[in-house]
Amino acid sequence: xxxTENLRLAFxxxxxxxxxxxxxxxxxxxxISSVILITTIGTSIQKTLSNTFNQIGASNFFDVYxxxxxxxxxxxxxxxxxxxxEEDMFTREMLDRLTETYGDHFTPMLQQDFGNATLRSVTNExxxxxxxxxxxxxxxxxxxxxxxxxxxxxxxxxxAIYVSDLFVRQYFQDETVDPIGQTVDMTLSNGSTIDFIIxxxxxxxxxxDKLYAPGTSDMEKTSNVTVPLDTMLDILHQxxxxxxxxxxxWNTEYDxxxxxxxxxxxxxxxxxxxxxxxxxxxxxxxYLGMINxxxxxxxxxxxxxxxxxxxxxxxxxxxxxxxxxxxxxxxxGIRKALGAQxxxxxxxxxxxxILICLIGGIIGIILGIAGGMILGFTAKSxxxxxxxxxxxxxxxxxxxxxxxxxxxxxxxxxxxxxxxYYPANKAAKMDPIDALRYD
Amino acid sequence: MSKxxxxxxxxxxxxxxxxxxxxxxxxxxxxxxxxxEFLAIVGQSGxxxxxxxxxxxxxxxxxxxTYFLNGRDISRxxxxxxxxxxxxxxxxxxxxxxxxxxxxxLKNVExxxxxxxxxxxxxxxxANELLEIVDMADRGSHQPNELSGxxxxxxxxxxxxxxxxxxxxxxxxxxxxxxxxGRMIMDLFHQLHQQEGTTIILITHSPELAQECDxxxxxxDGSIISDTGVTADAVx
Ligand SMILES: Nc1ncnc2c1ncn2[C@@H]1O[C@H](COP(=O)(O)OP(=O)(O)O)[C@@H](O)[C@H]1O
Ligand SMILES: [Mg+2]
Numbered sequence: 001x002x003x004t005e006n007l008r009l010a011f012x013x014x015x016x017x018x019x020x021x022x023x024x025x026x027x028x029x030x031x032i033s034s035v036i037l038i039t040t041i042g043t044s045i046q047k048t049l050s051n052t053f054n055q056i057g058a059s060n061f062f063d064v065y066x067x068x069x070x071x072x073x074x075x076x077x078x079x080x081x082x083x084x085x086e087e088d089m090f091t092r093e094m095l096d097r098l099t100e101t102y103g104d105h106f107t108p109m110l111q112q113d114f115g116n117a118t119l120r121s122v123t124n125e126x127x128x129x130x131x132x133x134x135x136x137x138x139x140x141x142x143x144x145x146x147x148x149x150x151x152x153x154x155x156x157x158x159x160a161i162y163v164s165d166l167f168v169r170q171y172f173q174d175e176t177v178d179p180i181g182q183t184v185d186m187t188l189s190n191g192s193t194i195d196f197i198i199x200x201x202x203x204x205x206x207x208x209d210k211l212y213a214p215g216t217s218d219m220e221k222t223s224n225v226t227v228p229l230d231t232m233l234d235i236l237h238q239x240x241x242x243x244x245x246x247x248x249x250w251n252t253e254y255d256x257x258x259x260x261x262x263x264x265x266x267x268x269x270x271x272x273x274x275x276x277x278x279x280x281x282x283x284x285x286x287y288l289g290m291i292n293x294x295x296x297x298x299x300x301x302x303x304x305x306x307x308x309x310x311x312x313x314x315x316x317x318x319x320x321x322x323x324x325x326x327x328x329x330x331x332x333g334i335r336k337a338l339g340a341q342x343x344x345x346x347x348x349x350x351x352x353x354i355l356i357c358l359i360g361g362i363i364g365i366i367l368g369i370a371g372g373m374i375l376g377f378t379a380k381s382x383x384x385x386x387x388x389x390x391x392x393x394x395x396x397x398x399x400x401x402x403x404x405x406x407x408x409x410x411x412x413x414x415x416x417x418x419x420x421y422y423p424a425n426k427a428a429k430m431d432p433i434d435a436l437r438y439d
Numbered sequence: 440m441s442k443x444x445x446x447x448x449x450x451x452x453x454x455x456x457x458x459x460x461x462x463x464x465x466x467x468x469x470x471x472x473x474x475x476e477f478l479a480i481v482g483q484s485g486x487x488x489x490x491x492x493x494x495x496x497x498x499x500x501x502x503x504x505t506y507f508l509n510g511r512d513i514s515r516x517x518x519x520x521x522x523x524x525x526x527x528x529x530x531x532x533x534x535x536x537x538x539x540x541x542x543x544x545l546k547n548v549e550x551x552x553x554x555x556x557x558x559x560x561x562x563x564x565x566a567n568e569l570l571e572i573v574d575m576a577d578r579g580s581h582q583p584n585e586l587s588g589x590x591x592x593x594x595x596x597x598x599x600x601x602x603x604x605x606x607x608x609x610x611x612x613x614x615x616x617x618x619x620x621g622r623m624i625m626d627l628f629h630q631l632h633q634q635e636g637t638t639i640i641l642i643t644h645s646p647e648l649a650q651e652c653d654x655x656x657x658x659x660d661g662s663i664i665s666d667t668g669v670t671a672d673a674v675x
Binding site: 336 | 498499538550555
């Protein structure tokens with residue numbers, strides 16, 4: 001007998017007893033909706049954390065540390081020093097080789113402070129800035145106009161400068177001026193005055209305002225400007241100091257695990273001839289991963305407890321199926337007299353049980369997601385009212401867990417099969433004559 | 440020469456209600472029925488007519504004895520084979536109609552076709568054709584509780600005829616109907632007997648209706664006490 005016929009039959013049978021069907025489903029609805037609610041909360045917390053991390057800009061960086069292993073004997077010797085020889089540290093050449101080998105996989109994030117510098121505005125007023133040299137921008141979420149500092153600026157030692165909108169107000173005394181392409185003269189800490197071309201503008205971080213007492217005039221504030229690191233080193237006749245620590249941004253188009261392995265291998269090869277050194281590559285997302293796995297464990301644990309209510313629901317389904325089969329004994333007898341095989345009867349009632357559980361499951365999923373949404377939005381409005389300052393930073397995201405939904409659907413069907421089989425089999429095995437006589 | 444559709448030898452049916460009071464309902468029935476016969480079974484209530492009928496219809500297995508239906512040994516068949524026999528070769532009509540409630544007349548008639556695995560479209564066509572035969576074409580969408588007794592029985596007969604069974608079994612089909620309606624149902628049986636060539640076995644309490652049949656078998660206390668035999672004009 002066709003499956004669609006069974007489905008039609010099952011629908012008709014459920015429709016004939018709407019109230020009873022709904023009450024039967026209740027256990028399944030409660031079980032599934034609590035599992036979905038809990039997993040929705042779990043994945044939403046994870047998503048919120050990772051979005052917040054992303055927003056802060058800490059998500060796609062590797063930290064690379066250089067450690068020196070000491071022998072016990074080394075440590076005991078008189079001339080032991082735990083200072084690392086500079087020639088063994090990370091060098092710019094290494095970073096160049098890294099970019100050569102892996103192309104766009106990695107962008108090294110070198111930054112160096114060059115202290116304060118002073119400028120004179122178009123109205124000849126003096127103001128100061130903090131100069132940072134960088135290879136490429138660490139963060140560009142505040143970017144407004146123009147472009148950021150690039151690796152090419154570094155290679156070609158271009159006198160590029162990336163400023164904030166505060167700087168534009170300070171320098172031009174007029175916010176409507178287009179600063180891109182304008183040349184400014186900057187007096188560095190060593191006294192020399194150098195010309196720079198403005199290539200881009202970013203928003204002044206909100207934090208800036210908090211550093212100054214209210215009412216402080218713009219000219220009294222010190223904003224940050226960035227210039228190409230190599231240009232600055234060139235101007236100051238300095239060379240890059242060797243480093244024991246690197247921050248390397250990875251391209252999010254690639255698999256982070258693969259990139260981490262690449263990076264680890266690269267540095268291990270670099271230090272192959274220098275035993276006693278150990279390079280450790282860490283992804284800041286590891287911390288996120290750790291938090292995520294803790295949340296996962298909690299979610300699964302609570303879900304299992306919630307799933308127990310599914311068993312209760314399943315027993316309810318079994319009970320109603322037994323009642324239904326007793327009520328329909330005569331119908332079963334008639335069907336058998338008309339030539340229904342045992343397997344057809346069994347299938348009919350199993351499909352009916354599955355349908356009850358599946359509909360219950362779907363209602364449960366919808367309720368669970370709705371509950372999760374309500375909780376999420378409540379949390380969001382709570383955060384915005386209690387911590388308005390951080391509201392921007394905490395990106396509350398409500399995201400139902402897709403795997404949990406799929407598992408819930410599968411589990412509903414399984415519950416139907418498991419708890420429907422026994423009653424259905426009982427129906428299938430009825431003696432046709434006894435069934436026909438029943439009243 | 441007609442061939443035997445039913446051949447029963449020494450059929451015994453016992454119910455075991457605890458060893459000491461074992462109950463023997465059929466005491467060695469021998470019965471042959473030929474193709475296209477219209478046979479009446481009569482006898483007192485509790486004499487074992489329905490039990491015999493269920494046996495003939497492959498709903499029940501004998502405790503002892505052999506039963507060949509269309510040349511095949513029923514007593515050795517498994518459940519799947521028996522249900523196929525009931526589906527394809529037997530049509531049942533009951534005293535209390537036994538239509539499935541909350542299911543339209545058409546759906547009821549479709550049921551045996553469904554179990555025969557007939558595709559939906561063909562099934563609908565055949566079910567409508569059957570309702571046409573019993574003159575119920577305009578009531579296909581009605582639920583059983585919206586039909587009169589006679590109408591219900593006609594739907595039940597349409598359902599019994601669905602898969603062109605070789606044997607139509609009717610257990611007191613007019614028992615729950617008034618005389619006039621019973622007459623109409625009886626006419627329908629005659630019509631099917633003549634037009635479709637179906638072999639019909641009818642259990643009845645009415646001597647007049649039994650008299651209309653080719654042959655009358657009388658049962659008393661689980662034994663055949665009289666059989667008018669195959670009449671000369673059994674095969675029309
Ligand atoms: N399952 C059963 N267990 C015990 N006795 C039964 C059972 N089914 C039928 N009987 C008995 O068998 C006898 C014959 O019943 P039945 O064939 O229905 O008679 P009829 O149809 O001639 O009135 C009755 O006495 C009935 O009580
Ligand atoms: Mg009877």
